[in-house]
Amino acid sequence: xxxxxxxxxxxxxxxxxxxxxxxxxxxxxxxxxxxxxxxxxxxxxxxxxxxxxxxxxxxxxxxxxxxxxxxxxxxxxxxxxxxxxxxxxxxxxxxxxxxxxxxxxxxxxxxxxxxxxxxxxxxxxxxxxxxxxxxxxxxxxxxxxxxxxxxxxxxxxxxxxxxxxxxxxxxxxxxxxxxxxxxxxxxxxxxxxxxxxxxxxxxxxxxxxxxxxxxxxxxxxxxxxxxxxxxxxxxxxxxxxxxxxxxxxxxxxxxxxxxxxxxxxxxxxxxxxxxxxxxxxxxxxxxxxxxxxxxxxxxxxxxxxxxxxxxxxxxxxxxxxxxxxxxxxxxxxxxxxxxxxxxxxxxxxxxx
Numbered sequence: 001x002x003x004x005x006x007x008x009x010x011x012x013x014x015x016x017x018x019x020x021x022x023x024x025x026x027x028x029x030x031x032x033x034x035x036x037x038x039x040x041x042x043x044x045x046x047x048x049x050x051x052x053x054x055x056x057x058x059x060x061x062x063x064x065x066x067x068x069x070x071x072x073x074x075x076x077x078x079x080x081x082x083x084x085x086x087x088x089x090x091x092x093x094x095x096x097x098x099x100x101x102x103x104x105x106x107x108x109x110x111x112x113x114x115x116x117x118x119x120x121x122x123x124x125x126x127x128x129x130x131x132x133x134x135x136x137x138x139x140x141x142x143x144x145x146x147x148x149x150x151x152x153x154x155x156x157x158x159x160x161x162x163x164x165x166x167x168x169x170x171x172x173x174x175x176x177x178x179x180x181x182x183x184x185x186x187x188x189x190x191x192x193x194x195x196x197x198x199x200x201x202x203x204x205x206x207x208x209x210x211x212x213x214x215x216x217x218x219x220x221x222x223x224x225x226x227x228x229x230x231x232x233x234x235x236x237x238x239x240x241x242x243x244x245x246x247x248x249x250x251x252x253x254x255x256x257x258x259x260x261x262x263x264x265x266x267x268x269x270x271x272x273x274x275x276x277x278x279x280x281x282x283x284x285x286x287x288x289x290x291x292x293x294x295x296x297x298x299x300x301x302x303x304x305x306x307x308x309x310x311x312x313x314x315x316x317x318x319x320x321x322x323x324x325x326x327x328x329x330x331x332x333x334x335x336x337x338x339x340x341x342x343x344x345x346x347x348x349x350x351x352x
Contacts (some may be wrong), residue, residue, distance in 0.1 A: 002162045003208065006046065007054050007130065009123075012065060014058045016046045027096040028212045034082045036065040041089035041096070044195065048164020049238045049274055053095030056086045057126035058322050060103045064119040072113035073194060079104065079122075091286040092247055094239040094276045097117050099129055122223055130166045136271040136329035137168035141177025144234075144269065144327045148174070151184035152231045155221060155259075158192045158249035159201035160236035160269065171234040171269040176329065179211045187213040188224060192249060194294040194312065218251050225262040233259045234327075237270040244320030244337025245282025246270075248312050256322035265324040272328050277345050282317035 004026065006014045014037060018027040029045065031037050037059035040046050046055045063082035083100045090096060106125045107118050147166045150155075154175055158164075161172035168176060188205060192198035199215050202298035206213040216224055224230060233255060239247040246252075246268050259266040279285060292310035296302055304310060324342075326333040330348065333340050 006163045034059040038089040049093040049095040050165040053099035054130045057099040057129045061123040061126045064122045092238045092288045133166040139175045139329040144174040148178045154187045155230045155233045157190045157235045159197040161205040171236045189215045190218045222258040232265045234242045234267045240275045241279040242277045243281045246318045247285045247315045253316040253318045256318045269327045288314040
């Protein structure tokens with residue numbers, strides 16, 4: 001386990017590491033109100049699709065604990081309202097909606113439930129979501145091991161490690177598992193404008209873990225592949241459509257195209273909870289647009305002339321044709337994705 005935890009439940013409160021302060025400061029914030037959790041997701045105190053899902057589940061537990069409802073029916077009505085607030089915090093990460101729906105489904109079939117039984121069931125489910133995330137992330141790493149040469153130069157975009165999950169991580173977790181299993185890996189980290197998750201967060205994590213790494217500007221990836229030689233790219237995902245189209249941090253689409261041009265395998269790493277079979281393709285994935293000041297400013301310094309228009313897409317969609325394989329906790333999925341993702345999700349459904 002890592003020496004830090006991005007998400008932790010202690011003494012009836014949710015504790016989150018404030019990722020906005022890293023790498024300069026390591027600050028933990030306490031939350032006892034689900035509205036504050038929604039704001040923490042929106043303001044990126046907590047970020048990364050799996051971490052957002054777990055935080056939202058604990059947000060539902062906070063809503064249940066704070067309720068003054070005297071009957072189970074009253075509490076369920078309040079929980080629906082809390083769910084709406086949490087769902088509105090960020091639109092792209094499907095894990096957010098998946099975790100909230102899972103918590104609500106857990107208690108929706110209770111017969112004549114009392115308030116305390118609902119509270120306990122929701123907290124138990126939130127704990128289960130967090131525990132499952134750690135197991136899934138480790139399994140993703142182990143499933144990917146045969147794909148990692150030794151030595152390996154690996155290009156990574158954004159941050160998908162312990163800070164983006166409950167622990168270990170998805171794409172960055174693959175690099176960590178390979179390192180822990182004795183492979184000589186060197187990670188090249190896109191800085192990931194505009195919020196610099198690669199430079200600030202991924203580099204901080206790999207420093208903590210003692211994994212060799214180099215930070216590059218986003219625009220250097222193509223030349224790096226030509227000049228240094230990259231063995232593979234691995235990225236995370238915020239939502240994967242039924243045909244394999246994948247939404248991830250802005251800049252992923254560009255990286256996939258460059259990887260294709262240079263013959264570099266391009267892998268997506270995500271738990272199956274990130275797969276959204278309700279969407280036939282990536283055009284249907286909602287793409288969050290964030291405050292233009294993330295682009296126009298660094299700190300208090302304005303970099304863009306007044307009057308210049310700015311558009312700040314937080315995510316882009318990589319078409320499935322650029323993705324070599326999707327590495328999940330239940331196995332590696334190869335093209336054709338439409339057929340193979342359907343088979344995977346159908347088999348998972350039959351297990352439930």
